[in-house]
Amino acid sequence: MTDSAAEPAPRLPDELRPWIAETGTGTGTGTGTEDADPPKVFVRLPDSATKLLVRTEGTGRPALLVSGPRVRATYHRGKPSVSCTEFRLPPGTVRAVLGVPAVELVGRVVPLGALPGRTARQLAYELGRLDHEGAVARLADLLPDRLPTPAGGxxxxxxxxxxxxxxxxxxxxxxxxxxxxxxxxxxxxxxxxxxxxxxxxxxxxxxxxxxxxxxxxxxxxxxxxxxxxxxxxxxxxxxxxxxxxxxxxxxxxxxxxxxxxxxxxxxxxxx
The missing domain is CATH 1.10.10.60 (Homeodomain-like)
Known part of the structure; x- marks a missing residue:
């Protein structure tokens, strides 16, 4: 996800609202300044959230990734062929959704299926080869039935x-x-x-x-x-x-x- 290239977020299904704090979409071509010369620069802002990402390069198959908290901003050259949809997990839900404590993900971008334990691998399997819209719909089916309510405890x-x-x-x-x-x-x-x-x-x-x-x-x-x-x-x-x-x-x-x-x-x- 490129913070400086954010686009209108897709509608969040009601079933996902207890689990997903925010969704967003974007391309890899954000700019730090309006008149920057190519290659343009996009900024990844510091971010306390752990996110599920559906990332696609060109016409390729989407990749399912987990992005941990980012403690400092980073600045990058844009990639026009990259698009991404992110699902921001609310505080306290990372272990339930991904099977690991949030501290293990700080500063990292990890394939969802590569995380240890059954929870993340099963989620990666369920999402499989779906596109962005399919992943959102499938998450709406999966999370309410398989995970405890975030309000409890x-x-x-x-x-x-x-x-x-x-x-x-x-x-x-x-x-x-x-x-x-x-x-x-x-x-x-x-x-x-x-x-x-x-x-x-x-x-x-x-x-x-x-x-x-x-x-x-x-x-x-x-x-x-x-x-x-x-x-x-x-x-x-x-x-x-x-x-x-x-x-x-x-x-x-x-x-x-x-x-x-x-x-x-x-x-x-x-x-």
Whole structure:
């Protein structure tokens, strides 16, 4: 999936809503700037989500992949012949859907059928050689019957509450990790363990990614100093430092198209 080349998402079947946080489609030809010369550059943003991908090159058969959380942005040369549909798994559902804890997938792109255990291999078999639309329809048939409801369980409820508390929202400033742990009556160590299994990242790194993505989404709406406040930073300097660490360049450079040199696309690895 190429964040900067996103297209309107396909309709999400009602049966998938408890499991799939968001769908999206895109091609491999996003641009970092509107007037960039070929080859164009697309950006993979930092992302706390684990995703199922249906990826097709040219007229070839779709490949079923799993993309783990991405802790920093990467910049790549576009591939016009690549298209991709992604299914973003909500926090706490990765082990149930794929049979592995989310922490094992951080920074990786893995063939679905190559993951250890029966759960992922069976899902890969069921999806088989379906195209994008077929994969969505088949997931709608499979997941509700074979997996427990994501609303059940104390650990899952705690994780979802913590994710909500640490995330940027329009009606409040996100909480600090220590404060959130106290509100949920768990230790910070317990909170880290919950995030490791269900998200793959520490609570602190999850919050950093969420804040930076909020800056990316709302940079044209507020002044830098005001944006820093509403996204939970101490000040504008703190925001700039975090943005540079995750995006590779400070905010002004990014939004004026002064991006890092693009590299080759991440290779697909195996466990």
């Amino acid at each position: 104390t650990r899952h409820a705690l994780l979802r509450a913590a994710v909500t508390a640490l995330s940027v929202r329009s009606d409040r400033i996100p909480g600090q990790v220590g404060d959130v742990a106290r509100e949920l009556a768990v230790s910070e160590r317990q909170l880290r363990n919950l995030f490791s299994d269900g998200v793959g990242l520490s609570p602190k790194h999850y919050a950093r990614i969420d804040r930076v993505r909020a800056v990316l989404a709302h940079a044209d709406e507020l002044r830098w100093a005001d944006l820093a406040v509403v996204t939970g930073y101490y000040d504008q300097s703190h925001m700039t430092s975090d943005f540079r660490a995750l995006m590779g360049v400070p905010p002004r450079s990014y939004f004026t198209g002064r991006l890092p040199a693009p590299g080759s696309c991440q290779a697909i690895d195996s466990p």
